[in-house]
Amino acid sequence: MTQPGKVLYIIVCAAGPAPDVGRLVTLAQDAGWTVQIIATPPALDFINIAELEKQTGRPVRSQYRNGAPRSAIRAIPTELADRAPHETAPPPVFARPLRPGPGPSTVS
Template structure:
């Protein structure tokens, strides 16, 4: 975090292509209420799930999904990152060091830059029980990511029932954890 006294905290929200993505504006609203500036970063597939124009109006920033071109302005430095909804694909790629999208590039660097990362998955039980996914979760936890998976957090739903659970997605838990992480990392 920076020492600039008047600077608001910056939260990157990395949104993936899963059912709750269309409601990411709820997280933006909660973050604004807690004094965060928000930068939305979408995986390429997530662009079909979100209302880019509405999110840009809500955040006052362009939704980013690609690396910037030379001469384009940089996004502000993140104080924390929330990955929500985090998909099976993104979690496994990230844990295995694959950085083939802008979102994964941000996540690949975050531990080395000391930026706290909160992961709020949206997966079904068939995917959550896979050994590859469990290894990925352990890898991310070992690198300091705060994973919100299990009782009292996000609990995987039965296959083919994701749309029945969209309204239960715990955006507020991710933000609470990001607030806590920033407080703990402050001098």
């Protein structure tokens, strides 16, 4: 049985394990998750779309959707509306360079 608000998004790409994604769906649903499948366009040749839609009760998504539906648009809270963007978002995190070491893949 699935629980409201507990959604697992499974992203499927065109690779060898893709045809077995239904097994992952079953495991997730048995653990109480609602499952949404998102497939890259090339992955559509690897999966059974109709079977996965029947299994999940949701459409398999594979196309880019321009913009969010009106229900998904949220207003900025009033207390944040007058702040500069850098005050409302956390600072960016940058990866540190690799330590020098043997091999051609090191950063100098």
